[in-house]
Amino acid sequence: MLKIHNLNTHYGNIHALKGIDLAVNQGEIVSLIGSNGAGKSTTLLTIAGLLKPTAGSITFKGREISNQPPHEIVKMGISLSPEGREVFPGLSVSENLTLGAFIMKDKAKIKTAFERVYELFPRLKERRNQVAGTLSGGEQQMLAIARALMAEPQLLMLDEPSLGLAPNIVAMIFELIQSINQQGTTIMLIEQNANMAMNVSHRTYVLETGKISLQGDSKELIKNQEVKRAYLGVV
Amino acid sequence: MIVQQIFNGLALGMSYALIAVGYSLVFGILRLINFSHGSVYAFGAHMVLMFVSMNLGLIPAIFLSILLTGLLGMLIDKTALQPLRKKKSIPIAGLITTIGISYIIQNMLMILFGSERKPFPALFDKGMINILSVQISSTQVFMMVVSILLLAIMTFVINKTKIGLAMRALSQNVKAAHLMGINVNFVVIFTFFLGGASAAIAGTLISGYYQIVYPTMGFVAGLKAFSAAVLGGIGVLHGAVIGGLIVGVSESLAAAFLGGTYRDAVSFIVLIIVLVLKPDGLFGKKGIMKV
Ligand SMILES: Nc1ncnc2c1ncn2[C@@H]1O[C@H](COP(=O)(O)OP(=O)(O)O)[C@@H](O)[C@H]1O
Ligand SMILES: [Mg+2]
Numbered sequence: 001m002l003k004i005h006n007l008n009t010h011y012g013n014i015h016a017l018k019g020i021d022l023a024v025n026q027g028e029i030v031s032l033i034g035s036n037g038a039g040k041s042t043t044l045l046t047i048a049g050l051l052k053p054t055a056g057s058i059t060f061k062g063r064e065i066s067n068q069p070p071h072e073i074v075k076m077g078i079s080l081s082p083e084g085r086e087v088f089p090g091l092s093v094s095e096n097l098t099l100g101a102f103i104m105k106d107k108a109k110i111k112t113a114f115e116r117v118y119e120l121f122p123r124l125k126e127r128r129n130q131v132a133g134t135l136s137g138g139e140q141q142m143l144a145i146a147r148a149l150m151a152e153p154q155l156l157m158l159d160e161p162s163l164g165l166a167p168n169i170v171a172m173i174f175e176l177i178q179s180i181n182q183q184g185t186t187i188m189l190i191e192q193n194a195n196m197a198m199n200v201s202h203r204t205y206v207l208e209t210g211k212i213s214l215q216g217d218s219k220e221l222i223k224n225q226e227v228k229r230a231y232l233g234v235v
Numbered sequence: 236m237i238v239q240q241i242f243n244g245l246a247l248g249m250s251y252a253l254i255a256v257g258y259s260l261v262f263g264i265l266r267l268i269n270f271s272h273g274s275v276y277a278f279g280a281h282m283v284l285m286f287v288s289m290n291l292g293l294i295p296a297i298f299l300s301i302l303l304t305g306l307l308g309m310l311i312d313k314t315a316l317q318p319l320r321k322k323k324s325i326p327i328a329g330l331i332t333t334i335g336i337s338y339i340i341q342n343m344l345m346i347l348f349g350s351e352r353k354p355f356p357a358l359f360d361k362g363m364i365n366i367l368s369v370q371i372s373s374t375q376v377f378m379m380v381v382s383i384l385l386l387a388i389m390t391f392v393i394n395k396t397k398i399g400l401a402m403r404a405l406s407q408n409v410k411a412a413h414l415m416g417i418n419v420n421f422v423v424i425f426t427f428f429l430g431g432a433s434a435a436i437a438g439t440l441i442s443g444y445y446q447i448v449y450p451t452m453g454f455v456a457g458l459k460a461f462s463a464a465v466l467g468g469i470g471v472l473h474g475a476v477i478g479g480l481i482v483g484v485s486e487s488l489a490a491a492f493l494g495g496t497y498r499d500a501v502s503f504i505v506l507i508i509v510l511v512l513k514p515d516g517l518f519g520k521k522g523i524m525k526v
Contacts, residue, residue: 048414082411086410095400099417102400103416
């Protein structure tokens with residue numbers, strides 16, 4: 001579905017991605033783990049078109065997308081729930097969700113999308129008229145995920161959905177990620193919480209200072225000594 | 236007398252509000268003070284004059300001017316500001332660019348129309364109306380009605396339409412707006428069209444009121460409208476309206492009771508007092524300048 005080859009991205013002189021190769025197959029949950037500053041967010045922002053790669057290719061369903069502006073990439077079926085939530089703080093929950101469905105023209109489809117996310121996130125339904133900036137951190141994270149789902153993406157990218165949340169909320173978010181995947185959405189997941197990420201995902205890539213250092217089935221990789229030591233806090 | 240002056244001020248203030256809205260809209264979504272707006276306003280007034288002199292009739296001339304001035308706004312963004320955004324240049328570069336554009340437009344108007352003051356046709360001049368011993372000119376009533384109508388339409392566009400939602404989204408979080416699939420450049424350029432079109436309408440109304448136009452007419456009017464926008468809280472639409480009314484009324488009271496010499500100074504004194512008391516303007520959101 002998504003194929004990335006030799007992807008390079010710079011921030012001015014900083015060479016953040018140094019030739020990344022990865023692939024996501026339809027129906028999968030793929031996690032991308034790595035320590036702070038490894039280049040995980042940069043990878044997703046480059047796929048989403050917010051950053052332009054300096055070399056390499058990104059193809060989605062056989063089409064080159066690295067030269068496309070962000071709004072075209074959303075239309076092709078890729079949505080990103082960014083790191084730090086980035087909700088529209090002054091708009092209501094339902095306005096935020098309406099914006100998530102911005103690319104959809106069919107009113108009936110938008111209505112179905114609302115019903116779906118309200119079913120997944122009943123809390124958001126209760127708070128639909130509340131201004132997003134006044135939601136709790138966990139609720140804002142739910143809103144960010146729900147908003148990305150409103151466009152009914154084929155590939156949903158989640159950047160650190162568990163960041164800064166209480167353990168019970170984190171568990172709930174991971175359950176939701178699995179049920180969204182079971183409903184047919186392919187997911188690419190970035191996490192600091194490597195253990196959780198590897199438990200829910202089919203395959204995992206490990207990113208280290210802009211390069212993929214390890215990859216494989218999550219079930220295998222979770223047993224890898226190096227991964228255990230570096231990312232799972234096992235001595 | 237005082238009621239009379241207040242009414243004069245309200246009519247004038249409404250059209251300041253129309254100019255102020257243009258500053259506020261652009262500031263709201265780009266955090267950019269568009270100093271070319273005053274000249275765009277002068278351009279709009281001159282276009283009406285040009286089309287009238289081509290014997291197109293006043294109403295078609297006004298509509299053509301609105302369209303052309305809106306296009307000028309789009310052109311400014313497309314040729315000068317969009318390239319700066321693409322290069323992620325520092326904010327001050329955009330500000331200086333708009334000052335430069337302001338002079339380019341002004342000089343172009345001087346070359347095409349001459350720098351002298353030219354008569355402008357009176358708008359909707361049906362004489363005076365007497366309400367409770369207050370003399371109101373029909374031009375003023377017309378000015379107010381048109382301004383209120385336009386501000387209502389603009390409020391509707393921003394709060395109830397899809398492009399309006401995109402504008403509000405953009406004003407809060409540009410990155411997230413991109414991620415929603417919003418064509419950000421299109422929304423920005425549309426905002427510049429709205430700003431230009433509303434400036435042309437304001438230019439037409441105010442020129443119809445004073446019955447005079449000249450290339451530098453946008454300088455003081457632009458500064459006053461800008462201070463109206465800041466006074467109300469820049470980036471907040473109803474703030475621009477209230478700000479415009481306050482500037483208009485204080486100006487006409489000053490002209491009546493202190494003499495015409497003081498009219499411009501007084502509106503800025505009011506601005507400074509408001510900013511000292513309420514640094515974000517009357518309806519401003521805290522910290523909006525920090526974004
Ligand atoms: N806006 C930016 N400007 C300059 N450098 C950046 C910027 N964002 C990230 N970086 C750098 O790029 C590298 C990768 O960052 P990032 O992708 O955010 O890492 P991760 O998401 O894995 O924590 C880091 O060295 C970081 O300092
Ligand atoms: Mg990150």
